[in-house]
Amino acid sequence: xxxxxxxxxxxxxxxxxxxxxxxxxxxxxxxxxxxxxxxxxxxxxxxxxxxxxxxxxxxxxxxxxxxxxxxxxxxxxxxxxxxxxxxxxxxxxxxxxxxxxxxxxxxxxxxxxxxxxxxxxxxxxxxxxxxxxxxxxxxxxxxxxxxxxxxxxxxxxxxxxxxxxxxxxxxxxxxxxxxxxxxxxxxxxxxxxxxxxxxxxxxxxxxxxxxxxxxxxxxxxxxxxxxxxxxxxxxxxxxxxxxxxxxxxxxxxxxxxxxxxxxxxxxxxxxxxxxxxxxxxxxxxxx
Amino acid sequence: xxxxxxxxxxxxxxxxxxxxxxxxxxxxxxxxxxxxxxxxxxxxxxxxxxxxxxxxxxxxxxxxxxxxxxxxxxxxxxxxxxxxxxxxxxxxxxxxxxxxxxxxxxxxxxxxxxxxxxxxxxxxxxxxxxxxxxxxxxxxxxxxxxxxxxxxxxxxxxxxxxxxxxxxxxxxxxxxxxxxxxxxxxxxxxxxxxxxxxxxxxxxxxxxxxxxxxxxxxxxxxxxxxxxxxxxxxxxxxxxxxxxxxxxxxxxxxxxxxxxxxxxxxxxxxxxxxxxxxxxxxxxxxxxxxxxxxxxxxxxxxxxxxxxxxxxxxxxxxxxxxxxxxxxx
Numbered sequence: 001x002x003x004x005x006x007x008x009x010x011x012x013x014x015x016x017x018x019x020x021x022x023x024x025x026x027x028x029x030x031x032x033x034x035x036x037x038x039x040x041x042x043x044x045x046x047x048x049x050x051x052x053x054x055x056x057x058x059x060x061x062x063x064x065x066x067x068x069x070x071x072x073x074x075x076x077x078x079x080x081x082x083x084x085x086x087x088x089x090x091x092x093x094x095x096x097x098x099x100x101x102x103x104x105x106x107x108x109x110x111x112x113x114x115x116x117x118x119x120x121x122x123x124x125x126x127x128x129x130x131x132x133x134x135x136x137x138x139x140x141x142x143x144x145x146x147x148x149x150x151x152x153x154x155x156x157x158x159x160x161x162x163x164x165x166x167x168x169x170x171x172x173x174x175x176x177x178x179x180x181x182x183x184x185x186x187x188x189x190x191x192x193x194x195x196x197x198x199x200x201x202x203x204x205x206x207x208x209x210x211x212x213x214x215x216x217x218x219x220x221x222x223x224x225x226x227x228x229x230x231x232x233x234x235x236x237x238x239x240x241x242x243x244x245x246x247x248x249x250x251x252x253x254x255x256x257x258x259x260x261x262x263x264x265x266x267x268x269x270x271x272x273x274x275x276x277x278x279x280x281x282x283x284x285x286x287x
Numbered sequence: 288x289x290x291x292x293x294x295x296x297x298x299x300x301x302x303x304x305x306x307x308x309x310x311x312x313x314x315x316x317x318x319x320x321x322x323x324x325x326x327x328x329x330x331x332x333x334x335x336x337x338x339x340x341x342x343x344x345x346x347x348x349x350x351x352x353x354x355x356x357x358x359x360x361x362x363x364x365x366x367x368x369x370x371x372x373x374x375x376x377x378x379x380x381x382x383x384x385x386x387x388x389x390x391x392x393x394x395x396x397x398x399x400x401x402x403x404x405x406x407x408x409x410x411x412x413x414x415x416x417x418x419x420x421x422x423x424x425x426x427x428x429x430x431x432x433x434x435x436x437x438x439x440x441x442x443x444x445x446x447x448x449x450x451x452x453x454x455x456x457x458x459x460x461x462x463x464x465x466x467x468x469x470x471x472x473x474x475x476x477x478x479x480x481x482x483x484x485x486x487x488x489x490x491x492x493x494x495x496x497x498x499x500x501x502x503x504x505x506x507x508x509x510x511x512x513x514x515x516x517x518x519x520x521x522x523x524x525x526x527x528x529x530x531x532x533x534x535x536x537x538x539x540x541x542x543x544x545x546x547x548x549x550x551x552x553x554x555x556x557x558x559x560x561x562x563x564x565x566x567x568x569x570x571x572x573x574x575x576x577x578x579x580x581x582x583x584x585x586x587x588x589x590x591x592x593x594x595x596x597x598x599x600x601x602x603x604x605x606x607x608x609x610x611x612x613x614x615x616x
Contacts, residue, residue, distance in 0.1 A: 100584055276384040
């Protein structure tokens with residue numbers, strides 16, 4: 001028997017994979033270049049979502065103006081994060097770099113609770129459902145999926161074709177040698193942080209169309225994104241992209257057969273099993 | 288100086304006789320309880336094994352015991368060993384492959400983070416049994432009595448104070464035992480340079496696994512005590528990434544290289560939250576979390592060895608300066 005709902009789950013999984021892939025993209029870029037995991041990445045997205053909410057739903061600015069602004073704001077946050085939090089601990093033990101952003105996670109959550117309250121907020125923009133025969137698909141997810149693909153391609157073109165992109169890749173490969181070649185690593189780090197922040201801002205614009213905003217929203221998808229990055233091999237853009245779809249399929253189809261939480265449990269168990277088969281991530285290079 | 292700790296313990300043991308009232312005593316109990324849990328984390332954390340998965344062990348301790356009691360009528364005296372076995376098994380299932388395949392640093396932190404999220408998700412998903420996000424309460428055995436040893440429920444805070452004090456002291460004893468063992472020296476070597484350690488005949492996997500199981504069991508016991516003392520648990524407070532990070536930060540803030548460092552961290556974080564709440568009232572949400580996060584960032588940047596670590600360093604520096612001064616005179 002052909003199951004239309006299973007097909008819907010699979011397609012939703014693919015679309016959800018697109019969102020996860022976009023989220024993983026920024027994080028992977030940061031890790032690949034600066035060697036730091038932003039544990040607070042999802043909280044930056046949360047701040048971006050609030051920015052959209054306030055500018056659009058409260059102050060009534062049009063969305064075409066609000067979305068670019070949101071991207072700029074979060075990109076700026078990324079720069080601040082690097083300059084004031086990451087930079088002082090760049091020489092410290094690697095695990096301190098991970099933990100310091102954990103402090104930022106609590107800080108941003110606290111700021112959001114303090115400034116915006118704990119109530120769920122919605123920008124009140126609802127994209128329609130798309131009907132394909134008996135299938136119902138969310139247009140918001142479809143848009144997110146397309147944007148994720150476009151930004152993936154855009155980012156790789158930027159990294160491959162431009163001078164700045166080449167410098168970023170070079171720093172990622174050898175941090176010690178590049179200063180001798182006339183590249184200022186600190187500048188590259190700041191640019192990368194801005195880029196990572198911008199990607200978080202972009203993700204915020206897409207997520208705000210699908211989810212209600214609240215201060216703890218980062219915790220609902222943050223852990224999943226880290227696992228996607230590790231599964232794909234930390235710092236590996238393409239690997240993270242592929243892993244996002246695998247992960248999303250487990251969540252979506254597992255959630256269809258059992259319950260949404262079980263979908264996550266199955267995906268996490270798969271993650272742990274995968275780590276034991278390939279500790280450097282499914283697509284990671286052998287180091 | 289040798290008798291100083293004993294005087295400290297004796298002074299602590301007298302606290303219930305001071306007539307402090309229930310609320311301060313409650314705070315002291317929480318400090319000792321979380322101090323015990325943070326100490327459990329730091330037993331492995333200070334050796335370079337930064338686990339973000341201890342929320343899972345805390346959750347196993349809290350939920351297994353309460354579920355056994357609520358659904359099967361099994362006393363915590365039976366439930367606790369079951370929880371300990373489960374925690375040890377989980378620690379092995381995660382630890383063995385991790386250590387075998389040399390998953391360290393970021394990767395270890397993130398794999399263990401998956402573990403604590405799995406624990407939280409399983410608790411939420413089993414909502415018919417566990418009550419899901421709403422949490423669970425052990426069925427009370429205190430309806431017509433003020434204490435029940437079989438149910439491990441006591442209405443008196445004084446009783447709880449002594450129970451938690453005993454476990455806290457036991458935790459410090461475990462720390463000391465580990466600290467003075469050859470295993471600690473070997474593990475420190477491993478955390479510096481794993482391959483070199485292995486090459487001189489240190490059994491890396493076995494040592495790491497042993498210390499992980501010790502740490503997991505301590506955390507699990509902490510979960511049992513927490514559930515029995517608070518008589519209310521929910522998936523967010525005993526499992527997941529939030530409480531896992533909280534343990535790491537508690538240990539770091541106090542100073543995880545000193546025996547009572549994690550306890551100092553627990554006192555510091557709890558007092559911070561309480562002082563803020565008293566100063567600002569219940570209405571201002573988020574300020575405590577914000578300051579907590581800010582302080583953690585500052586700690587990791589400026590005081591990575593924690594309060595006690597920094598104090599010890601300052602003390603040594605002054606000491607040395609004083610000595611140099613005497614010599615030059």
